Amino acid sequence: MTTQVLSDTGTLTGRSLRHILRSPDTIITTTVTPIALLLLFVYVLGGAINTGSSESYVNYMLPGILLITIASGIAYTAYRLFLDLQGGIFDRFQSMPIARSSVLWAHVLTSLAANLVSVAVVIGVALLMGFRTGASVGDWLAVAGILVLFTLALTWLAVIAGLSAKTVDGASAFSYPLIFLPFISSAFVPTESMPAPVAWFAENQPVTSIVNSLRALFAQEPVGSDIWVALAWLVGILVVAYAGAIAIYRRKIS
Amino acid sequence: MSTKQMPEPAIRVQGIEKSFTDLSVLQGVDFEVAAGSIFALLGSNGAGKTTLVRILSTLLKADAGSATVHGFDVAAQPAEVRESISLTGQFAAVDGILSGRENLVLIARLRHLENPGAIADDLLERFSLTDAGKRKAATYSGGMMRRLDIAMSLIGDPPVIFLDEPTTGLDPQARIEVWQTIRQLADRGTTVLLTTQYLDEAEQLADRIGILHQGTIIQNGTLSELKRLLPPATVEYVEKQPSLEDVFLALVGDTGNPEEAPETVPTGKES
Numbered sequence: 251m252t253t254q255v256l257s258d259t260g261t262l263t264g265r266s267l268r269h270i271l272r273s274p275d276t277i278i279t280t281t282v283t284p285i286a287l288l289l290l291f292v293y294v295l296g297g298a299i300n301t302g303s304s305e306s307y308v309n310y311m312l313p314g315i316l317l318i319t320i321a322s323g324i325a326y327t328a329y330r331l332f333l334d335l336q337g338g339i340f341d342r343f344q345s346m347p348i349a350r351s352s353v354l355w356a357h358v359l360t361s362l363a364a365n366l367v368s369v370a371v372v373i374g375v376a377l378l379m380g381f382r383t384g385a386s387v388g389d390w391l392a393v394a395g396i397l398v399l400f401t402l403a404l405t406w407l408a409v410i411a412g413l414s415a416k417t418v419d420g421a422s423a424f425s426y427p428l429i430f431l432p433f434i435s436s437a438f439v440p441t442e443s444m445p446a447p448v449a450w451f452a453e454n455q456p457v458t459s460i461v462n463s464l465r466a467l468f469a470q471e472p473v474g475s476d477i478w479v480a481l482a483w484l485v486g487i488l489v490v491a492y493a494g495a496i497a498i499y500r501r502k503i504s
Numbered sequence: 505m506s507t508k509q510m511p512e513p514a515i516r517v518q519g520i521e522k523s524f525t526d527l528s529v530l531q532g533v534d535f536e537v538a539a540g541s542i543f544a545l546l547g548s549n550g551a552g553k554t555t556l557v558r559i560l561s562t563l564l565k566a567d568a569g570s571a572t573v574h575g576f577d578v579a580a581q582p583a584e585v586r587e588s589i590s591l592t593g594q595f596a597a598v599d600g601i602l603s604g605r606e607n608l609v610l611i612a613r614l615r616h617l618e619n620p621g622a623i624a625d626d627l628l629e630r631f632s633l634t635d636a637g638k639r640k641a642a643t644y645s646g647g648m649m650r651r652l653d654i655a656m657s658l659i660g661d662p663p664v665i666f667l668d669e670p671t672t673g674l675d676p677q678a679r680i681e682v683w684q685t686i687r688q689l690a691d692r693g694t695t696v697l698l699t700t701q702y703l704d705e706a707e708q709l710a711d712r713i714g715i716l717h718q719g720t721i722i723q724n725g726t727l728s729e730l731k732r733l734l735p736p737a738t739v740e741y742v743e744k745q746p747s748l749e750d751v752f753l754a755l756v757g758d759t760g761n762p763e764e765a766p767e768t769v770p771t772g773k774e775s
Contacts, residue, residue, distance in 0.1 A: 254616075261613040269601050338597035342656070345561040345591040347583060348614050503563070 255349040262343075262356030266330060270364050280323040280368045283429075284315045285375050291438060292379055302440055305469060308381045312373070313464035314437020317457060318429055319372050320365050320401050324408040325425035327361040331412030332421035344503055354409055354499060361405040362398065369397060383468040393467050396460060399484040404428060406491035413498045437461045456483035512575055514539040514664050514695035515560065519569035522555055529555045531719030532569065537697055537712070539663070542690045544710035545699040551716045553699035554594060557668045560697070561591040574664050590657035594668045596649045597656075600642030604633050604652050607641055608659065615660040627655040631685070647678025654685055665689060667698040671705060676749050677756065683708055 270276055288308070291299075296307035303310065331354075334340040343353050373381070385393065408425070415421035434448065435441070435457035441449045452458055459479040466473040515537040522530040529552040537543040547553050558564040560571055562582040571578045574588035591597075599607050605624045612620030628637040631651045636644060641652060650670065657665055667686065671679040686709055690696055700706055706713045707727055714724040723730060746754075 257616070258614060261610065265599065265602065265610055268606070272601050337600075338593040338595040339599055341558075341563055341593050342591060342597035342611075343614070344563055345586060345589065346611075346614055347586040 255352055255355075258349045258352035259355045259359070262352055263359045266356055266360040267363060269330065270360065276326050277364060277368055277371070280326070280364070281319060281371045281375075283322055284319040284368075284372050287318065288312075288315050288372070288376060288379065299439055300443075302442075305465075306380060306382070308376055308379050309383070309468065310465065311438055312376050312381055313461045313468070314432040314435065314457070315372060315376070316369055316397060316464070317400060317432050317437070317460065319368050320397065321404060321425055321428040321431070323365040323368050324361055324401065324404045324428075325422040326364065327357050327405050327408040328412035328415065328421040328424065329418065330360075331357050331409060332415050332418060335413070350503060351496075354495065357409065357412075358402065358405050361408070362401050365401045365405075366397075384470050385468050386470075389467045389470065393464055396464060396467075396480065396484070399481070399488065400460060403484050403488040403491055406488060406495045409495040410491060410498060413495065413502060431455065432457050432461070435461055456480070456487065459483060512539070513537055514541075515543070515571070515573050515697060517556075517560070517569070517571045520556065520559060520566045520571055521568040522552070522559065522564070522566050528719060530559075530566075533716070533719070533721055535714050535721050535724050537695060539695050540690065540693045541711040542686065542696045542698065542709050544706035544713045545697065545716055546701070546703065546706045546713055547699070547716035548701055552719060553701075553716055554668055556716070557591070557666050557697070557699060561589055561666055562586055563591075588662055589664045589666060590660075590662040591666045592653050592657045592668065592670060594672065596653045598641045598644075598649055598653050600640065602641060603638050604628065604641050604644070604648075605637040607652060607656055611656045611659045617660060623659060627658065631655045645678070646674050647681050650674060650678065650682055651685065654682070658689070662694075664695045664697070667696060669699055669701065671700070671702065676752060679705075680753075 288311070291311055292308045296311070299307065301307065301310045334353075340353065344350070383389075407428075411424040412421050432438070435452050435455060437457060441452040441458065444452055459476045460483070462476040463473050463480045465471075466476065513536040515535075517533055517535050520530055520533040521528075533552075533556060535543070545553050545556065555564065559566045560573055560578060562578055562585050565579060573585045576584040576588060578585050599610070602610065605628060608624035608627050609620045612623045617623060625634075625637075628634045631654070633648060633652060633655070636648060641649065644652065654667070654670070657667075670686065671682050674682065683705070686696060686698065690711075698705075698709065710727070712724065712726055713730060714721045715730075716722075723733065
């Protein structure tokens with residue numbers, strides 16, 4: 251049974267990875283906004299922003315940009331899942347003797363692969379713009395781990411959106427607030443510069459602790475308690491989103 | 505693999521009921537389909553044909569009643585049912601981004617068959633899609649898409665095939681192609697349950713026809729049995745005009761057999 255889950259998931263992941271390879275524009279559209287923001291903030295607005303640290307601004311803001319990249323990338327999972335549901339191929343898979351969870355896992359793994367490519371592209375552009383880090387291999391692995399968790403958590407949210415959407419637009423619109431969330435966090439400016447209620451929200455929403463952890467890892471500073479708050483958020487969102495997605499899926503296929 | 509000592513029907517439907525919120529779609533449907541035969545479920549739009557097919561292919565649970573497919577209960581043994589069936593839904597369930605061949609390989613892999621590439625090539629050949637095999641399925645014509653769809657359903661030789669409105673939206677030539685495919689299936693011993701809203705389709709293909717109306721099967725029989733329900737034919741002399749379909753097919757030089765378009769009898773439309 252387990253081997254069947256693995257082989258069916260592998261087959262179906264191969265299928266959706268092909269979708270991405272055949273339409274590389276999904277990677278381009280995922281990365282174009284973060285790269286534009288990177289350019290805008292570093293070369294236009296960044297000069298006027300006082301982060302209170304000695305880091306260059308591109309170093310300061312890259313973690314937030316990476317989260318925005320992932321938040322815009324996962325919308326495609328909802329979109330592709332919705333198209334499968336509408337086109338009837340979902341029904342075909344469900345009427346076949348395959349491991350039922352493999353249909354969702356294939357989309358999730360594809361999202362992971364596509365988002366890691368997008369993140370790598372954005373980091374490449376940041377390097378060209380002067381992003382520098384002395385992060386060790388271990389630090390990079392920790393950064394990758396956090397980004398993978400972030401992608402998985404948001405992708406399962408995207409699965410919920412894809413399974414329950416009524417229209418194509420609805421399937422991808424859910425990601426807009428997620429893309430916006432980093433702006434009300436420590437991603438671009440220190441939270442201390444914000445009015446009290448906004449600062450309170452910024453300090454207590456998940457993006458700030460994730461951004462602070464990534465920033466500390468890149469700068470080789472101690473991550474402090476931020477990493478635990480970040481992990482608690484990530485695992486919490488992941489578990490809730492996964493449970494929600496599976497519950498909706500069960501209802502849909504039974 | 506199946507027990508062959510008794511002539512068990514390939515599909516047995518008993519008292520199936522299904523409603524959606526306050527809309528009662530199926531109100532006690534009963535019928536049987538003999539193994540190796542073609543059964544047409546005839547009904548107008550919204551009669552519940554698709555709902556019934558979804559129940560039989562384990563995509564939907566019935567509220568009441570029972571159904572077995574290839575000897576397996578659809579509610580209690582869904583995994584075994586899925587091993588025995590293939591569903592070709594109302595909309596071509598084809599991945600448009602993959603090529604025709606890749607679609608076939610995908611299904612062969614999911615059915616855990618050896619040599620998926622060879623299976624795909626064989627089916628492309630059988631369905632005259634070899635030349636188009638490397639092209640994205642999204643570029644196919646409606647008829648080619650349907651042929652690919654049906655070819656995908658044949659992978660693994662399931663003993664029972666469900667075809668939900670297989671020719672809806674197809675042009676007359678493509679329709680004839682699909683009809684030929686379905687006849688070939690039955691010749692190979694596959695049990696076919698097809699739904700249709702076209703009377704001539706049921707007449708052309710089916711060994712038995714069940715008329716689904718207002719949630720139940722109101723009549724079920726062979727074509728001649730159904731015809732006998734009407735008053736005996738009276739002889740009238742009518743000048744035979746070619747139907748527009750005859751004209752169309754003659755003009756475009758179709759190869760399908762130019763049978764006379766059936767004099768369709770309107771079914772009970774009183775509501």
